[in-house]
Amino acid sequence: MACNANMMHMLGVCRTARLTSSIALPLGADKIGRGFYTSLSSRVKFTRKICASLAQAKPSASGMASTQKKVLVPIGFGTEEMEAVILIDVLRRAGSDVTVASVETDLQIEASRRVKLVADRPISACTEEMFDLIVLPGGMPGSSRLRDSEILENITKRQAADGRLYGAICAAPAVALETWGLLKGLRVMCTRDGSEVVKHEYNPVEWSFAKTPVVLVPIANGSEEMEAVIIIDVLRRANIHVVVASVEETLEIVASRKVKIVADKLIEEAATSAYDLIVLPGGMPGAERLSNTQSLTKLLREQAESKKAYGAICASPAVVLEAHGLLKEKKATAHPAFSQKLADQSAADTRVVIDGNLITSRGPGTAMEFALAIVEKIFGQEKAISIAEAMVFPYP
Known part of the structure; x- marks a missing residue:
């Protein structure tokens, strides 16, 4: 899939693999079965779509004893803090067990607008875990830091190969998922919410x-x-x-x-x-x-x-x-x-x-x-x- 410069900062993606039969795209798009995409302006809507998909997904092997879904949100230097925090916040509101993992040597990272966030654990501590969803926030150079993490790449590729949910927003689909070859056969859609500020x-x-x-x-x-x-x-x-x-x-x-x-x-x-x-x-x-x-x-x-x-x-x-x-x-x-x-x-x-x-x-x-x-x-x-x-x- 070719990604131009505008798409780098506009597109988001969540692949549903074989876990859901269909997901409705914004703007009345047809059912696409294997994925949905959103824009930076729809962070909360994007996360709500993820929650809906996650609710239909079968629990990971490690979470079979519990209905609580396990989610991995990786972060790095330059991650877009709004995207990361909205994903974590909304998914936790939905009852998911969210692990925030740093791809850096330290748990504390400085995000794109200098907000300092502290991860729960390093990405190296997540290699043996099974997640129901892996979702990448965007931002630059944060998306590049995620892309360059070999451990995260391997975890996400295994997630895709096992047919489990993975997703991304903003620059991360083009910078990370496309580079890892995880967007093949998936359609991209950039949307804009037309609601007015009141x-x-x-x-x-x-x-x-x-x-x-x-x-x-x-x-x-x-x-x-x-x-x-x-x-x-x-x-x-x-x-x-x-x-x-x-x-x-x-x-x-x-x-x-x-x-x-x-x-x-x-x-x-x-x-x-x-x-x-x-x-x-x-x-x-x-x-x-x-x-x-x-x-x-x-x-x-x-x-x-x-x-x-x-x-x-x-x-x-x-x-x-x-x-x-x-x-x-x-x-x-x-x-x-x-x-x-x-x-x-x-x-x-x-x-x-x-x-x-x-x-x-x-x-x-x-x-x-x-x-x-x-x-x-x-x-x-x-x-x-x-x-x-x-x-x-x-x-x-």
């Missing part, structure tokens, strides 16, 4: 900064990893200086679906600096841990009093901002499970809400729109669209 702005004010904006993203044990990583990734794509601060006693935190993330510094050190924007990921009990961190809530109060920008997503608008009086006379939204805690619920059904210097959003499924809306407020719509197009995400 946001509303009240009391518009200009967010302007004299220099490169500095943004604080605090994280805690139990933070929602998709939200945290998407915010960090997108803002760094916009060349914003993002400081990731742990409110725990260590730099490494374990997020809500057990993804391990390493912060840049502890909150006590971060609290000595000033920020143009402070933005909180959600997740439970992560939001509660942020709310109970005195140094962070002090920073947030000072941010609001100085009329500087701040924001939150998912549970955090209610659990942190509302709880500390930081939504007074403000329109906001939150995750549906927490929106009833908002004093003003008139905008609670909107995906992204901006009110002056405050921005809030609803959850993992709105995190991309949330992050791009921040970029738009800081740099304008043209910059946000440019970043969205590079990710094959429709905006606005």
Whole structure:
């Protein structure tokens, strides 16, 4: 199968081998039996398709005693962190036993936008295991690092030869699977989700900064990893200086679906600096841990009093901002499970809400729109669209 340069960053693939009779492609494509493909803009949809295929697959030999499906997600230096974390998070939500394996010499890797992720084990420790699914995140040079791992190549080739599920997204199908000869006879499809971003702005004010904006993203044990990583990734794509601060006693935190993330510094050190924007990921009990961190809530109060920008997503608008009086006379939204805690619920059904210097959003499924809306407020719509197009995400 020939892959041109555009396909390198657009296509994704999951081969279903003989384990399912058919899978429906996006855009009403015909049944194809042996595989489906998706684009970078459909990460969560891609993972949902994988979950559906995985549900129909027979358990691996090592997992015959349990209905829990075993999944391998390899990562390397330069892996696209959003793709890796979304795959891990959603598959774990679906009940899969997900192993995150590093193809590097260390368990900790630095992803494409400098988010530090910690794998569960080295890829060398996976050679004797049988997996129901192996799925490769993309990103560059991450896809090349996966491709160059002889151990991963052998594991994936054995997976294909045994007729078990394997898949990839973004650059990984072309860079890794094609190089390994695992796309022969499979059709490739690049799709684009046509849904619109839904946001509303009240009391518009200009967010302007004299220099490169500095943004604080605090994280805690139990933070929602998709939200945290998407915010960090997108803002760094916009060349914003993002400081990731742990409110725990260590730099490494374990997020809500057990993804391990390493912060840049502890909150006590971060609290000595000033920020143009402070933005909180959600997740439970992560939001509660942020709310109970005195140094962070002090920073947030000072941010609001100085009329500087701040924001939150998912549970955090209610659990942190509302709880500390930081939504007074403000329109906001939150995750549906927490929106009833908002004093003003008139905008609670909107995906992204901006009110002056405050921005809030609803959850993992709105995190991309949330992050791009921040970029738009800081740099304008043209910059946000440019970043969205590079990710094959429709905006606005």
